[in-house]
Amino acid sequence: MFLWSFWSKRFEFTLGRLLTSVSTKINLDAVSGIDIFPEVKERILLSLERQAPINTSSRHLVGQNISAVLDDCTSTVLESLGSNFKNGIWTSSATEAHHLVANSINPRNIIIPRGSRLSLINSAKIISKKCKCKIIQPKFNSLNGFDLDFLKDLNEEDVLFIDSSLAEIGFAYDLDFLNSIFRENKIKVLMDVSSSFGWREIKDKLFFADWVTCSFYRFGGPAGVGFLASRANEIKPLFHGVEQEGLRGGNIPLSLIEGAAYSMECFQSKFSKAISEGWREAVCSLATFIKKEFKVDRFEFDNYLPHVISSHVETVDLDAFRMNLSIEGVFIGTGPACVSGAGKKSQILEDMNIKHGQNLLISPDLNLKNQNLEYLYEKLIKSWSDAKIG
Incomplete structure (x- = not known):
């Protein structure tokens, strides 16, 4: 055990030295997070320099x-969310x-589509255990995101927890379609927009949602x-005895909150600038290269996240591929970090047979440019070749 611990720490130290020595770092794992913008x-x-208290x-x-x-x-x-939300609560994360x-509702049924992020699941x-209610998990399909059969016999006593997109495969829900079906069914909806805010238009498209949650590190x-927007002032604290906002204990991290709020505005301008400088074309070129060079089956949908290139592969050890790329200063994803980190098997891939x-x-993050591609292709080809199975 001691020798394993020693060599494991030695490897981590050596890898850390290698990563810090890489002059060019390329983030191809934007669904897990991007760098905080300098602004x-x-x-x-500036907020931290304020005088106490x-x-x-x-x-x-x-x-x-x-x-x-x-x-x-x-x-x-x-204002960034639109859709007439009146109440906002700052939290430590979207998970909180x-x-x-979950602590504030008592539904008859709780619906959570397969493939949702673990914090929603x-x-x-917790709701099911506390309220003795039934959990319904509709399967994924590539048309609507989930089978619609679950909507039968549901009403305002039922609650749906849903992501705005499934970053693992790049699928994005059609928000106009959700508006139409949930206005008819009247069920309550919590939607998390952490993986898609800024990357796609959501302002004034969430009228069907009763609550919207997000974190901020995926858009600078x-x-x-984290943040919770709600229509009604009905949220109960997770623990009692608090004064701050009546919901959270202690003093809130105001400086981080100021940065988070500003990042929403900042991302929009940076995204527009990146598109005007050819970012979208660079992403398309990268996607075409990956499909042709590596002979992979790319997941493609009518509604999708513009920064996600997700493909099904069988002939490569992806863990080795990721590590090879990391040493070269190129970082790619493994699906949602909370799922891959927990060692969970993908429910979406199961539902796609x-x-x-x-x-x-x-x-890719917003820094991908056409002039980066030849350098990137070289690193991808070498790392892929070294990770092939058989």
Whole structure:
């Protein structure tokens, strides 16, 4: 055990040295997160330089001024979401926001589509145990995202937890379609937009949702911050004895919140600039190269995330491929980090009748440019060749 621990730490140290020595780093794992934008870092630092006290519950003038800053941040996020959301709650993560909703409802049935993020699934399990309600898990299909049969006999006593997209394969729900079917069925809906905000248009397309949750590190904001938008003021605290917003204990991380709110505005302008400079064309060229060079079966849908290239592969050890690329300074994904990190098998691939192999997930950040591609192709080809099975 001691020798294993020693060599494991030695390997991690050596790999760390290798990664820091790489001059060019290319992030092809944007679904897991992108770098904090420099402008967002500046906003956070400016906030940190404020004079104490920074407790928004303080009754004096400084506390009232800081409380106004928090209100402005909340309004910024609500405005970005649109769809007439009136209430906003800052959390430590989207996961905490899911659990806040789970702690506040008592449904007859809880519906959670297969392939959803683990925090949504685990929140649904908590509701089921607490309320003795039934969990319904509709299977994935490539047309609507899930089988519609589950909608029969549902009403306003039932709750659906759903992602706005399935980043593992790049599938994005048709929000206009969801608006039409859920207005008719009247069930309550929690939608998490963490994986798609900014990458696709969602403003004023979420009228069917009762709650919307998100984190910010996938579009240039800091980790450690989440948000819950709700239509009604009905959220109950996860634990009691709190004063901050009546829902969370302690003093909230206002500086991170300021950075998070600003990142929503910042991402929109950077995304537009990247597109004008050929980012979309570079992504298409990369997708074409991967399909032709590696002979993979790419997942393609009518509605999709523009930064996700996901393919089914069987002839390559993907763990070896990822590690080879990492040493070269190129980072690719493994599906949603919370699923792959937990060692869970993909429910989506199961529902697509893919029994063998894995999905190769490549999702470029906004820094991908056409002039990067030849260098990137060279690294991909070498790493792929070294990782082939048999």
